Amino acid sequence: MTTETGVNTARSGRVVALVPAAGRGERLGMNMPKAFVDVAGQTMIARAVRGLLASGVVDHVVVVVPSEMLESVADRLPDRVTVAAGGAERTDSVCAGLDQARDADFVLVHDAARALTPPELIRRVVDALRAGRRAVVPVLPVSDTVKEVEDVTVAAEGHPAGDAEGHVCVVHTPDRTRLRAVQTPQGFDASVLHAAYDAAADVATDDAGLVERIGETVTCVDGDPLAFKITTPLDLLLASTLAAQDSDAHERGAAR
Numbered sequence: 194m195t196t197e198t199g200v201n202t203a204r205s206g207r208v209v210a211l212v213p214a215a216g217r218g219e220r221l222g223m224n225m226p227k228a229f230v231d232v233a234g235q236t237m238i239a240r241a242v243r244g245l246l247a248s249g250v251v252d253h254v255v256v257v258v259p260s261e262m263l264e265s266v267a268d269r270l271p272d273r274v275t276v277a278a279g280g281a282e283r284t285d286s287v288c289a290g291l292d293q294a295r296d297a298d299f300v301l302v303h304d305a306a307r308a309l310t311p312p313e314l315i316r317r318v319v320d321a322l323r324a325g326r327r328a329v330v331p332v333l334p335v336s337d338t339v340k341e342v343e344d345v346t347v348a349a350e351g352h353p354a355g356d357a358e359g360h361v362c363v364v365h366t367p368d369r370t371r372l373r374a375v376q377t378p379q380g381f382d383a384s385v386l387h388a389a390y391d392a393a394a395d396v397a398t399d400d401a402g403l404v405e406r407i408g409e410t411v412t413c414v415d416g417d418p419l420a421f422k423i424t425t426p427l428d429l430l431l432a433s434t435l436a437a438q439d440s441d442a443h444e445r446g447a448a449r
């Protein structure tokens with residue numbers, strides 16, 4: 194980035210990516226930690242790490258795995274990748290990774306479950322950090338109408354008595370043009386992420402949520418549909434199909 198006076202303000206510094214991969218994968222229902230599930234010949238965690246390294250903008254990766262898998266993973270790590278033991282909640286796992294990223298100037302936090310994230314998206318996040326943004330999230334417009342709802346069995350007084358049978362009712366329809374679905378990697382100036390985690394009183398569903406709570410501005414860059422989170426069996430089917438198509442296309446290209 195260049196200012197009006199011609200001074201280059203691009204920020205240099207070491208980029209460390211944390212890959213929380215210690216989740217149980219309850220919604221996927223494969224009876225194994227989700228990050229170790231195969232997607233067309235490679236585990237989710239291997240795909241996520243390869244994408245980060247292929248971006249060319251990440252210096253080091255810390256994968257955060259269930260504690261019982263620490264030793265087996267440590268035995269077969271590629272260069273520039275280290276491992277930490279995760280915790281009960283995603284925020285605990287990110288905290289464990291952050292402890293191993295004390296030398297970072299910029300930190301990316303990237304779900305192993307977003308295994309097909311294109312390297313271009315990772316570069317967009319890092320470019321925004323280097324241009325001076327302190328917290329960056331990739332986002333997509335929301336295509337469904339989203340409702341805020343309330344369980345009327347636990348609602349405040351004023352609802353009709355007949356509603357108190359476990360109905361869920363709509364209380365509000367937010368303006369969809371102001372909503373975005375948020376992906377990863379989320380990128381941060383390291384000092385900002387450390388401050389957010391130091392101040393965190395409870396868990397949040399994403400890292401930028403903790404950064405918002407300390408009053409920092411979070412900047413949006415374009416996300417990518419391929420960075421979807423593999424959460425359910427349908428997501429896994431989609432990811433496996435896309436990844437298999439991609440490797441078929443590579444093989445056809447190599448055979449030409």
Ligand SMILES: Nc1ccn([C@@H]2O[C@H](COP(=O)(O)OP(=O)(O)OP(=O)(O)O)[C@@H](O)[C@H]2O)c(=O)n1
Binds near residue numbers: 213215220304422
């Ligand atoms: N205690 C946890 C929980 C989640 N994660 C990681 O955070 C990312 C996003 O979480 P999610 O997709 O919800 O994974 P799970 O927690 O495994 O899924 P579920 O809620 O269905 O069990 C995943 O890469 C997951 O491995 C983690 O490192 N530690």
Ligand SMILES: C[C@](O)(CO)[C@H](O)COP(=O)(O)O
Binds near residue numbers: 283304376377398399
């Ligand atoms: C961090 C995240 O991927 C941003 O969309 C998401 O909030 C993780 O949520 P999950 O319930 O842990 O999958």
